[in-house]
Amino acid sequence: xxxxxxxxxxxxxxxxxxxxxxxxxxxxxxxxxxxxxxxxxxxxxxxxxxxxxxxxxxxxxxxxxxxxxxxxxxxxxxxxxxxxxxxxxxxxxxxxxxxxxxxxxxxxxxxxxxxxxxxxxxxxxxxxxxxxxxxxxxxxxxxxx
Numbered sequence: 543x544x545x546x547x548x549x550x551x552x553x554x555x556x557x558x559x560x561x562x563x564x565x566x567x568x569x570x571x572x573x574x575x576x577x578x579x580x581x582x583x584x585x586x587x588x589x590x591x592x593x594x595x596x597x598x599x600x601x602x603x604x605x606x607x608x609x610x611x612x613x614x615x616x617x618x619x620x621x622x623x624x625x626x627x628x629x630x631x632x633x634x635x636x637x638x639x640x641x642x643x644x645x646x647x648x649x650x651x652x653x654x655x656x657x658x659x660x661x662x663x664x665x666x667x668x669x670x671x672x673x674x675x676x677x678x679x680x681x682x683x684x685x686x687x
């Protein structure tokens with residue numbers, strides 16, 4: 543669904559089609575990465591895998607990534623983490639596109655939050671955002687007229 547969106551971002555120079563993700567800080571349980579303006583999905587995958595590796599060593603971990611493109615559905619990463627027997631917690635920010643309740647002007651981003659925790663059968667996933675509808679659903683509806 544988002545291939546066109548990503549291609550447009552690359553063509554406009556908003557997203558770099560690179561894999562140059564660098565590590566800025568490393569405090570064992572906390573790691574800070576810089577996505578260097580690249581596609582968000584590879585950076586988020588690296589962050590979630592690193593979070594699992596560090597949590598296995600230290601019992602807990604936090605991995606932060608800045609300066610990256612759209613990461614897609616956060617549940618993709620947290621479900622992977624829950625599949626490893628750990629609790630996954632992911633957050634993202636976005637440009638101001640959501641009006642507060644009763645308002646008409648955008649004040650904050652969708653700022654999604656996703657949590658997944660393991661169970662004996664399948665992970666329990668909690669998915670929240672500040673918007674009632676995913677922004678891309680509105681984009682798709684607009685494209686369809």
